[in-house]
Amino acid sequence: xxxxxxxxxxxxxxxxxxxxxxxxxxxxxxxxxxxxxxxxxxxxxxxxxxxxxxxxxxxxxxxxxxxxxxxxxxxxxxxxxxxxxxxxxxxxxxxxxxxxxxxxxxxxxxxxxxxxxxxxxxxxxxxxxxxxxxxxxxxxxxxxxxxxxxxxxxxxxxxxxxxxxxxxxxxxxxxxxxxxxxxxxxxxxxxxxxxxxxxxxxxxxxxxxxxxxxxxxxxxxxxxxxxxxxxxxxxxxxxxxxxxxxxxxxxxxxxxxxxxxxxxxxxxxxxxxxxxxxxxxxxxxxxxxxxxxxxxxxxxxxxxxxxxxxxxxxxxxxxxxxxxxxxxxxxxxxxxxxxxxxxxxxxxxxxxxxxxxxxxxxxxxxxxxxxxxxxxxxxxxxxxxxxxxxxxxxxxx
Amino acid sequence: xxxxxxxxxxxxxxxxxxxxxxxxxxxxxxxxxxxxxxxxxxxxxxxxxxxxxxxxxxxxxxxxxxxxxxxxxxxxxxxxxxxxxxxxxxxxxxxxxxxxxxxxxxxxxxxxxxxxxxxxxxxxxxxxxxxxxxxxxxxxxxxxxxxxxxxxxxxxxxxxxxxxxxxxxxxxxxxxxxxxxxxxxxxxxxxxxxxxxxxxxxxxxxxxxxxxxxxxxxxxxxxxxxxxxxxxxxxxxxxxxxxxxxxxxxxxxxxxxxxxxxxxxxxxxxxxxxxxxxxxxxxxxxxxxxxxxxxxxxxxxxxxxxxxxxxxxxxxxxxxxxxxxxxxxxxxxxxxxxxxxxxxxxxxxxxxxxxxxxxxxxxxxxxxxxxxxxxxxxxxxxxxxxxxxxxxxxxxxxxxxxxxxxxxxxxxxxxxxxxxxxxxxxxxxxxxxxxxxxxxxxxxxxxxxxxxxxxxxxxxxxxxxxxxxxxxxxxxxxxxxxxxxxxxxxxxxxxxxxxxx
Numbered sequence: 001x002x003x004x005x006x007x008x009x010x011x012x013x014x015x016x017x018x019x020x021x022x023x024x025x026x027x028x029x030x031x032x033x034x035x036x037x038x039x040x041x042x043x044x045x046x047x048x049x050x051x052x053x054x055x056x057x058x059x060x061x062x063x064x065x066x067x068x069x070x071x072x073x074x075x076x077x078x079x080x081x082x083x084x085x086x087x088x089x090x091x092x093x094x095x096x097x098x099x100x101x102x103x104x105x106x107x108x109x110x111x112x113x114x115x116x117x118x119x120x121x122x123x124x125x126x127x128x129x130x131x132x133x134x135x136x137x138x139x140x141x142x143x144x145x146x147x148x149x150x151x152x153x154x155x156x157x158x159x160x161x162x163x164x165x166x167x168x169x170x171x172x173x174x175x176x177x178x179x180x181x182x183x184x185x186x187x188x189x190x191x192x193x194x195x196x197x198x199x200x201x202x203x204x205x206x207x208x209x210x211x212x213x214x215x216x217x218x219x220x221x222x223x224x225x226x227x228x229x230x231x232x233x234x235x236x237x238x239x240x241x242x243x244x245x246x247x248x249x250x251x252x253x254x255x256x257x258x259x260x261x262x263x264x265x266x267x268x269x270x271x272x273x274x275x276x277x278x279x280x281x282x283x284x285x286x287x288x289x290x291x292x293x294x295x296x297x298x299x300x301x302x303x304x305x306x307x308x309x310x311x312x313x314x315x316x317x318x319x320x321x322x323x324x325x326x327x328x329x330x331x332x333x334x335x336x337x338x339x340x341x342x343x344x345x346x347x348x349x350x351x352x353x354x355x356x357x358x359x360x361x362x363x364x365x366x367x368x369x370x371x372x373x374x375x376x377x378x379x380x381x382x383x384x385x386x387x388x389x390x391x392x393x394x395x396x397x
Numbered sequence: 398x399x400x401x402x403x404x405x406x407x408x409x410x411x412x413x414x415x416x417x418x419x420x421x422x423x424x425x426x427x428x429x430x431x432x433x434x435x436x437x438x439x440x441x442x443x444x445x446x447x448x449x450x451x452x453x454x455x456x457x458x459x460x461x462x463x464x465x466x467x468x469x470x471x472x473x474x475x476x477x478x479x480x481x482x483x484x485x486x487x488x489x490x491x492x493x494x495x496x497x498x499x500x501x502x503x504x505x506x507x508x509x510x511x512x513x514x515x516x517x518x519x520x521x522x523x524x525x526x527x528x529x530x531x532x533x534x535x536x537x538x539x540x541x542x543x544x545x546x547x548x549x550x551x552x553x554x555x556x557x558x559x560x561x562x563x564x565x566x567x568x569x570x571x572x573x574x575x576x577x578x579x580x581x582x583x584x585x586x587x588x589x590x591x592x593x594x595x596x597x598x599x600x601x602x603x604x605x606x607x608x609x610x611x612x613x614x615x616x617x618x619x620x621x622x623x624x625x626x627x628x629x630x631x632x633x634x635x636x637x638x639x640x641x642x643x644x645x646x647x648x649x650x651x652x653x654x655x656x657x658x659x660x661x662x663x664x665x666x667x668x669x670x671x672x673x674x675x676x677x678x679x680x681x682x683x684x685x686x687x688x689x690x691x692x693x694x695x696x697x698x699x700x701x702x703x704x705x706x707x708x709x710x711x712x713x714x715x716x717x718x719x720x721x722x723x724x725x726x727x728x729x730x731x732x733x734x735x736x737x738x739x740x741x742x743x744x745x746x747x748x749x750x751x752x753x754x755x756x757x758x759x760x761x762x763x764x765x766x767x768x769x770x771x772x773x774x775x776x777x778x779x780x781x782x783x784x785x786x787x788x789x790x791x792x793x794x795x796x797x798x799x800x801x802x803x804x805x806x807x808x809x810x811x812x813x814x815x816x817x818x819x820x821x822x823x824x825x826x827x828x829x830x831x832x833x834x835x836x837x838x839x840x841x842x843x844x845x846x847x848x849x850x851x852x853x854x855x856x857x858x859x860x861x862x863x864x865x866x867x868x869x870x871x872x873x874x875x876x877x878x879x880x881x882x883x884x885x886x887x888x889x890x891x892x893x894x895x896x897x898x
Contacts, residue, residue, distance in 0.1 A: 003867075174881075181888065188895070227691065243691055244708060288660050290691035359523065363891060370888045373881040379686075380877040384870040391867050 016145035035092035120393030198352035213294030216249035227292035264310035280326030445481035515637030584731035597674035601628030604639035677730035681715035703750035764801035766808030
């Protein structure tokens with residue numbers, strides 16, 4: 001593939017020659033605007049905005065007075081390493097630390113090309129290098145305005161913007177697809193579990209072992225070095241256990257013996273969670289793993305394969321967590337929510353025959369395959385998008 | 398006992414016979430899974446028919462039924478009740494009977510056929526109702542698959558046809574088990590396997606590369622039966638097909654293991670180290686992300702001598718595995734890889750060590766489209782443990798980007814293309830705009846990049862590394878998009894059946 005870029009026709013400019021910093025002040029309370037955007041609403045590394053605050057409902061800071069309109073480019077100047085650039089499709093208010101940007105002249109720079117100039121790694125590395133302050137580094141307007149880059153001629157801008165926006169739209173489509181498939185899967189599981197024939201059995205009786213995790217000692221200090229599974233194993237809605245990035249800890253041979261995670265083990269989150277995310281997430285171990293053990297805030301459930309397929313129990317528990325069942329078994333002590341595991345696994349669930357479980361799991365596998373391949377496409381698309389950006393704007397310098 | 402008179406089956410008849418079975422399965426199972434059901438059935442039928450053929454030949458000699466059944470008259474055993482004719486009598490629970498038959502044959506031939514029938518869900522009636530299985534059995538009963546009607550090679554080719562056909566039919570998994578045959582042929586010509594040598598493919602799919610090696614030795618009129626073929630394959634069903642495929646091609650000394658080559662290499666020497674081979678041919682899965690990097694960091698076989706590959710692409714894990722699997726004096730390998738391994742930044746350290754090892758003999762850049770359903774340009778890297786003196790400290794770069802033909806959506810290497818590449822490789826000298834010999838010092842001066850345009854003038858319209866990178870990224874996305882479309886379509890059709898159930 002070749003973009004046939006002829007960069008000899010591109011012209012070196014500074015940002016302030018082609019971009020205006022919009023300072024349209026309004027009062028949040030008296031304006032008739034509905035939405036506001038704070039830093040947390042603006043995503044890293046993606047141009048589309050799917051989350052916002054509602055004026056009058058959500059707390060809004062005193063420094064929110066900048067009005068933006070659809071199509072403006074918003075750049076979060078605080079903590080520039082977060083790479084937050086986005087284009088809203090609605091109007092609203094944002095805080096003083098977010099730059100609202102528009103082209104000075106559509107005959108020099110197309111507004112729809114601007115977001116990509118500011119998404120280029122070359123720009124981000126400039127912004128990070130020129131940020132001030134160590135705790136909360138920020139980029140001021142003067143530094144931003146002084147950014148120099150090569151600007152393609154208008155028709156080339158149009159061609160590239162069309163291509164890049166098409167990719168952005170496709171990314172958003174894929175994210176939508178993932179949510180849609182997940183929603184159908186939850187619905188399907190809810191129906192299947194509700195209609196499941198079979199005796200009611202306590203979850204604890206479906207396991208040969210229920211084992212608490214330990215944190216162990218620093219690497220090399222005890223008999224066996226293992227990977228200690230942290231909260232990261234639940235990140236991004238994971239279902240399968242991945243040990244990547246887990247720290248190495250050291251435990252005694254006896255401690256390791258029972259706790260070493262095997263194929264089919266379920267790792268239940270015992271403490272954690274947040275207001276928006278209940279405690280009680282689960283992941284299941286599959287295949288061969290590096291030697292690893294659960295830690296203090298987890299419980300290892302080892303399903304008894306004679307009566308239950310490990311994946312059946314896993315999907316049941318995951319579904320219960322999604323459906324909010326774990327909330328009724330959670331206690332908030334400090335800032336951390338704890339799951340009363342004893343009560344939680346004393347619950348009874350319907351356990352169909354192994355053949356019926358297998359049948360259901362076959363169906364679930366199709367969903368999993370779909371989710372994995374859509375996620376796979378999303379990540380390949382991101383790689384492609386990055387290399388395309390590098391090709392057009394040059395990578396980090 | 399089949400009594401049909403012998404009748405030579407043409408390749409075309411065989412193809413429509415095999416494809417006819419796939420048509421019976423359409424709509425019941427995913428196209429990607431056809432092979433798991435069709436191949437074992439054909440194989441079972443073949444075994445029964447060949448057994449009958451051997452029996453008939455022995456009967457002619459001895460004139461005695463019992464003597465004709467003695468094991469020395471047969472290459473394999475068919476236990477009582479496990480014959481195709483017995484299967485045809487079953488009318489209910491056909492799947493159970495099939496499974497029992499397959500297991501009985503496997504147990505009766507522990508040295509040659511263990512696990513050969515794979516693990517298809519024969520007894521799952523939702524997937525395969527009795528009526529479908531009976532239809533399949535009757536369909537396969539329409540021909541007698543004796544050696545007289547269908548020599549080994551030809552049935553083997555029928556398998557190859559089906560493999561390719563399935564690759565076309567379910568594009569998203571094609572590359573997993575099918576490498577362009579014209580390319581495999583070229584790789585074989587470059588490595589020149591000799592009678593009696595060991596040949597290994599660490600990610601062997603359906604065994605096509607191994608078979609191609611045997612076929613090449615045979616074509617040269619040399620003794621091919623004493624080649625020792627070894628392969629390992631992660632997908633159980635595919636590894637079973639590889640074993641049948643080799644058996645059907647008449648290869649007797651073959652060892653196909655099932656499992657993950659990176660975490661559990663199957664072939665070890667007496668000291669527990671990696672077994673080494675004379676010839677290695679490989680087309681490892683492209684840049685896989687789901688692999689056990691933690692284990693590789695502490696690899697007991699020392700296959701991380703150049704470094705630890707990034708989680709996002711295991712290419713250099715396979716690469717190092719292959720380098721370690723080469724016989725220190727006779728070893729040579731041809732590996733089909735994505736272009737990125739030649740210049741990707743996050744693999745620079747490993748690439749530097751690879752170059753310094755002086756194993757690389759040739760870097761061959763090929764045109765686009767030689768991978769199934771992927772426009773990605775491919776590269777073949779030739780390693781050799783003992784280079785001839787005049788090649789030591791040197792690497793030959795060949796730019797064969799234009800040496801491909803495309804017809805009806807198929808990309809392949811013509812004989813003339815293969816010959817041109819082969820001549821350049823054997824000549825090991827500079828050829829204007831086609832081949833360049835570079836010394837290790839020259840490569841070091843270029844930061845150990847192996848990107849072909851860096852060495853061969855006019856190899857690309859522009860020498861920008863990113864260009865290749867971009868094409869590769871685009872191709873990877875395209876492939877991923879196809880799989881995700883197919884997978885989503887599967888779920889939708891599943892939900893439709895659920896809703897109407």
